[in-house]
Amino acid sequence: MTATTAVMELRDVAVRYKTRKSFFRHDYFTALENISFSIIKGETLGVIGANGCGKSTLLKVLANIYGVDSGEVSWYCQQVSLLSLTLGFDPELSGRDNAIISGMLLGSRRQEVLNKLDEIIEFSELHEFIDNPIKTYSSGMLSRLGFSVALKMESELLLIDEVLAVGDNKFMDSAKDAMADKINSDQTVVLVSHSLSQVKMLCDRTLWLEGGKLQMIGPTDHVLEEYELFLRNDNQSSVSHRLIE
Amino acid sequence: MFISRVHLVEVFFTKLVFNLKSEASQTYLAYIWWILEPALMSVVFYVVFDLFLAGRVPNFFIFIICGQIPFLWFSNSVNNASKSIMDAHGLINQAAIPKPFFPMLVVFQDAFKQAIVFTTMIIFFKIYGMEISWVWLSLAVIILTQLLLISAAALLVAAITPFLPDFKYLVSTTTMALMFGSGVFYSYKDVLLPQHQQFFLMNPVANLIKNYRHVLMENTLPDWTALGYICLGSLALIFIMTSYYRRTDTLYARLITQ
Missing domain, CATH: 3.40.50.300 (P-loop containing nucleotide triphosphate hydrolases)
Known part of the structure; x- marks a missing residue:
């Protein structure tokens, strides 16, 4: 060492x-x-x-x-990221907006998150719900979104x-x-x-x-x-x- | 931990836009409330002080608007900033974000709303029949001075509240007292003895309100020296507070959980 x-x-x-x-x-x-x-x-x-x-x-x-x-x-x-599901989530915002801000708070630049947004939506299986406010999501949908964002972000x-x-x-x-x-x-x-x-x-x-x-x-x-x-x-x-x- | 300052700024402005969007989505009248709140307060003050108490200030409705709108901006921003670090405890415990981020986010959110309020106010003054002159361009300097003052006060109160949670009540009481001490609904020239007026104007909020009225109601340029002092004092406090936050930044996450 x-x-x-x-x-x-x-x-x-x-x-x-x-x-x-x-x-x-x-x-x-x-x-x-x-x-x-x-x-x-x-x-x-x-x-x-x-x-x-x-x-x-x-x-x-x-x-x-x-x-x-x-x-x-x-x-x-x-860069160090503590992987937190639903980091910075706001119940009034859509799944898409929350994915963007959460990804940025996990250490990625805005453009990097936008580039990975399709993959995040795909992995979370939230296609038709992604533009709905997350206050309408079930807890399972929320954790799927949070996990997908966390999974796709890069950190040293x-x-x-x-x-x-x-x-x-x-x-x-x-x-x-x-x-x-x-x-x-x-x-x-x-x-x-x-x-x-x-x-x-x-x-x-x-x-x-x-x-x-x-x-x-x-x-x-x-x-x-x-x-x-x-x-x-x-x-x-x-x-x-x-x-x- | 952020890659760079540019990244932090990017997060700041993205969060700012999303917070404004989120705030607006919580009410039926959404963005209209940003204008309605100061307008309603001005109407209430006009009815109470001019109609019921028969105030002697000429053009009282305009006089109230010129005092009330800048005062509400200061009061709302400082009160919201006092709770900003405490309110962000979830985020603070999950990501290493410099703590000035939170009060400054509140300051910028309120400043954005205020820009809309000021624009509406000027349109209203035009419709009301007031003469708009090139002197009004100096409003930009007064507004920037007030923004500096609000930033300094916001950084200060946000730093204290996590140590003393009761401090937020003191902030709201102090801003209420400040309203009475800033000449929002009275003219200090009519109420105070001449030898006391210079002490009254040492209150930066009272001084700013006086300057707003100079420009908007009397079409005269603001008191540049007074604005210069407020800018310098605010910049000095901002500098002190940013160095303080730099030294104590990692203290806050533990402070708000224990």
């Missing part, structure tokens, strides 16, 4: 949230602590861990949405947070295949997922977060093996705790 091939590097990063308890009293919650790692150009890095372990916070730090309380983040790429570093399962079964299958193709290309991707089989199938390396700390980072097979062992031991210890009680 060399700095020349890294698209991003984090050194001793910590993020704390402040929560207000009363007028003058605040509590702090540490979401990330002592996080150091690099993302290599062209790789797919999986991020796993229990709910509340800091996965989404980490993605927001990588996307430069959240600043850090200590440590340092270095970007060696021009793509950050994905659990957005592979959308729409009905038929659409979900084609969405999963299309996203898997995108991830398996030369695209650099950070994928947050609870599906270990998905991480195993798509990711070259995996990062495991536990309680806001980096538990392990390395080849996916090795990290998943350790993670599964940890989950089994954790389950066993919680069962034995329950038995003692």
